[in-house]
Amino acid sequence: MKFHPQQSLEQIAKILNCDYVGHAEFPVLGMNEIHVVESGDIVFVDHPKYYEKALTSAATIILINKQVECPEGKALLISDDPFRDFNKLTIHFNPFIASKDSISSSSQIGEETVIQPNVFIGNNVQIGRNCLIHSNVSIYDNTIIGDGVTIHAGTVLGSDAFYYKNRPEGFDKLISGGRVLIKNNVDIGAQCTIDKGVTGDTTIGEGTKIDNQVHIGHDTVIGKKCLIASQTGIAGCVVIEDEVTLWGQVGVTSGITIGKKAIISAQSGISKSLEGGKSYFGTPADDFRSKYKEIASIKLIPSLIDEINKLKK
Numbered sequence: 001m002k003f004h005p006q007q008s009l010e011q012i013a014k015i016l017n018c019d020y021v022g023h024a025e026f027p028v029l030g031m032n033e034i035h036v037v038e039s040g041d042i043v044f045v046d047h048p049k050y051y052e053k054a055l056t057s058a059a060t061i062i063l064i065n066k067q068v069e070c071p072e073g074k075a076l077l078i079s080d081d082p083f084r085d086f087n088k089l090t091i092h093f094n095p096f097i098a099s100k101d102s103i104s105s106s107s108q109i110g111e112e113t114v115i116q117p118n119v120f121i122g123n124n125v126q127i128g129r130n131c132l133i134h135s136n137v138s139i140y141d142n143t144i145i146g147d148g149v150t151i152h153a154g155t156v157l158g159s160d161a162f163y164y165k166n167r168p169e170g171f172d173k174l175i176s177g178g179r180v181l182i183k184n185n186v187d188i189g190a191q192c193t194i195d196k197g198v199t200g201d202t203t204i205g206e207g208t209k210i211d212n213q214v215h216i217g218h219d220t221v222i223g224k225k226c227l228i229a230s231q232t233g234i235a236g237c238v239v240i241e242d243e244v245t246l247w248g249q250v251g252v253t254s255g256i257t258i259g260k261k262a263i264i265s266a267q268s269g270i271s272k273s274l275e276g277g278k279s280y281f282g283t284p285a286d287d288f289r290s291k292y293k294e295i296a297s298i299k300l301i302p303s304l305i306d307e308i309n310k311l312k313k
Contacts, residue, residue, distance in 0.1 A: 001177050001199040002030035003093055009061065009075050012042070015092055016085045021067065022075025028061055031089055035237050035255070036200040036219065042089070044082040083165050087175045090199070094177040097123055097141070110147065122158070128184070140196065146184035152212070154191040157182070161198045161218030161236060174198060176218065183207075183224075189214065195236070205242065217254065229266070241276060251283075 009026035013019065029040030034050075037043045037059035044063040045054035054062050055071055063077045063085060070076050079085045103109075103121045110129035115121070120138045127133070128147035137151050140158025151157070157180045164171040178197025182188070182204050189212035196202055197219040204210070205224040214228050217236035222228075224242045232246050235254035240246075244258050247266040252258070259276020269283030282291040 001032065001090070001094060003028065009077070012061070012089070013077060016063075016077060016079060016088060018080075018085065019067075019078040020076060021070045021078065022061075026061070026075045030199075031086070031093075032059070032199045033219065033237075034059075036197075042077070042086075044086040046082040083172065083174065090175045090177040099123055099141075104141075116153075134190075140180075143180045143182070143196075145182040146186070146206070148185040149182055149187070151188045152190040152192075155188055156193045157188075158196040159193055161195050163198060163218065163236070178202065178219065180204075186210070189230070192216075211248075223260070244276075 007028040008024060009020050009022050009028060010024035012028050027040060028042060031042040032038065034043050034054060034057055037057050039058055039060050041059045042061040042063055043054050043057055043059035045051055046065045051068060060074045061077060062074065063079055063082045065079055065082050067076065067078050099122050104123045104125065106123045107121045107125040109115065109127045110131065112129055113127055113131040115133050116135040118135045119133050122139060122141035124141055125139050125143050127145045128149065130147055131145060131149045133151050134153040136153050138156045143158045160176045161174065163174040165174065176196050176198050178199050179201045180194050180196050181201045183206040185207045186204050187209045189210055191212055192210060192214045194202055194216045195218040200219050202216060202219055203221045205222055205226065207224050208222055208226040210228045211230040213231050215233045217234055219236050220234055220238040222240045223244065226240060226243060227245045229246060229248040231248055232250045234252045237255045238252055239257040241258060241260040243261045245263045247264060249267045250264050250270065252270045256270065256273045258270065258274050261277045262274055263279040264270065264285060265281040268281055268285040271284040274280055274285065278287060280286060
């Protein structure tokens with residue numbers, strides 16, 4: 001998420017009422033999570049285990065809960081609770097504004113796009129030309145949809161990220177300030193849910209087709225011409241490259257990459273990054289042929305046990 005206009009280190013410190021290390025006029029361009037930070041961004045860190053990762057990331061402003069040596073060319077914001085203060089910045093720069101109408105007056109809808117009854121379209125939504133949005137679709141604020149997109153009934157675009165901090169008094173939610181981007185000629189089935197990014201974008205690439213009842217987590221990026229079958233669940237911060245196929249009920253863990261043209265068979269569980277151009281099956285997913293050999297071998301175990309028992313006699 002970028003700030004408009006650009007902020008200074010001192011201005012951000014005043015918003016948070018915290019101390020800082022660095023020049024008062026040090027430029028602050030935005031804020032992002034660690035996996036998508038760029039120069040000029042704020043990133044937060046609140047555990048010593050992750051200090052080094054944050055301090056050596058592309059981010060140039062680190063919101064941290066302990067004063068440490070500041071790397072050259074960077075600045076620190078010293079907070080007693082970086083998680084809380086990251087939320088404070090999201091609320092300050094991207095506050096929730098309730099919509100007064102079912103289709104916000106600030107939305108932009110392209111020519112020849114059909115909006116069926118009972119659709120909700122939030123603030124600052126952009127929808128391209130020749131789209132078809134079926135009834136009971138909810139499109140949250142700031143979503144951007146390209147041309148030639150079809151979205152079937154009951155789908156939700158832009159719901160909050162599933163991201164919580166476990167505190168003694170209960171789970172504390174990280175507030176989502178990102179967007180959903182749907183590129184041209186995407187089809188999305190009925191009752192799908194696509195979460196917006198925490199600070200960045202959840203992106204569905206051009207020509208991708210998504211079946212009914214699919215969930216896509218925050219900040220996930222799906223490439224061009226992918227096929228995703230029904231009841232697939234994709235966690236946050238996943239990268240799915242172009243022309244990948246995920247068949248029904250595939251589960252994908254967070255923060256991994258699935259390479260171009262990979263094919264994942266139904267009911268597989270993906271727990272690590274997978275190379276492109278191959279077929280996979282099973283939980284954890286592995287090379288299709290190898291997995292079926294394992295299954296065939298397992299089926300032989302009862303007969304082997306019988307043979308062993310016969311020899312014992």
